[in-house]
Amino acid sequence: MNPAERVPLGRTGVHVTRLGLGLAPLGGLFDPVDGDTARATVERAWQLGIRFFDTAPLYGNGLAERRAGPVLAAKPRAELTLSTKVGRLLRPGGDDTGGIWAESTGLTPxxxxxxxxxxxxxxxxxxRLGLDRADILHLHDPDEHFDQTVAEALPALVELREQGRVGAVSAGMNQAPMLTDLVRTGELDAVLLAGRFTLLDQSGADELLPLCADRGVAVIAGGVFNSGLLADPRPGARFDYAPADQHLVDRAVALDEACRRHGVPLRAAAIQFPLTHPAVTSVLIGARTPAEIGDAVRMATVRIPGTLWSNLRADGLIR
Incomplete structure (x- = not known):
């Protein structure tokens, strides 16, 4: 995998790099991040050839956008691909961290x-970003708002695309079934599937990924470490934002051992696995320090023998 390779996003004129930087950790996901470190992380990603950056108002209740914006605004706009999300407004009068954001902003989504x-x-x-447009705009977690999303939010995104104010319309969720329903509307250019096509969870391959491949809808794979368990498989590690159950820890440890037998770090396999499906265009990696994004780029370039995937399937560790 060449993390800096630029590829088309489905049938749009937008291009993304194979590896993108997800900015949620820079909003203080689980642990605080100082502003200088956040900006240095974005800068390091750019130095390493990453040109695709994904953020959202929810990430740190505005912190991620404010921290990354000045760095990205200083880059050549034609080289930068930026995505953000809609579906939550940040409003004063509370301080809702959702139990996962470590830094206070005084805002509630x-x-x-x-x-x-x-x-x-x-x-x-x-x-907040200090930019005049995003290239990709995602509907963000419309799980409990499907009817309004289809009736109001999606047409508004399509209008922004028709006006040339965004290049691609997408939806980002932690589940595959509703993304499948949204793809069937015929209006999406892409989807951001978080945590549902990983070494631990391939449920996105049931319907969503084949449908996207058939319709030319690009899939951006996020959450490839499932909140950390696939980066560091140990008791207490997180899976989907909460401490992992023991059976998941055991599976992650088994995956780690199988990867080691092939001389492959588990992190490398976790990053590269989504691209084994033809529908997947790009993989998003979250990082909170320059060292972490440097490690992700190194893991993305590790050569993985095809026998690893076949052996994992034979052992029942992946489908």
Missing amino acids: VFDFSAAGVRTSYAESLA
């Missing part, structure tokens, strides 16, 4: 999948 909410969210994201 409020779901809003109305057309006006989409337009407001996008404008406020651009203001």
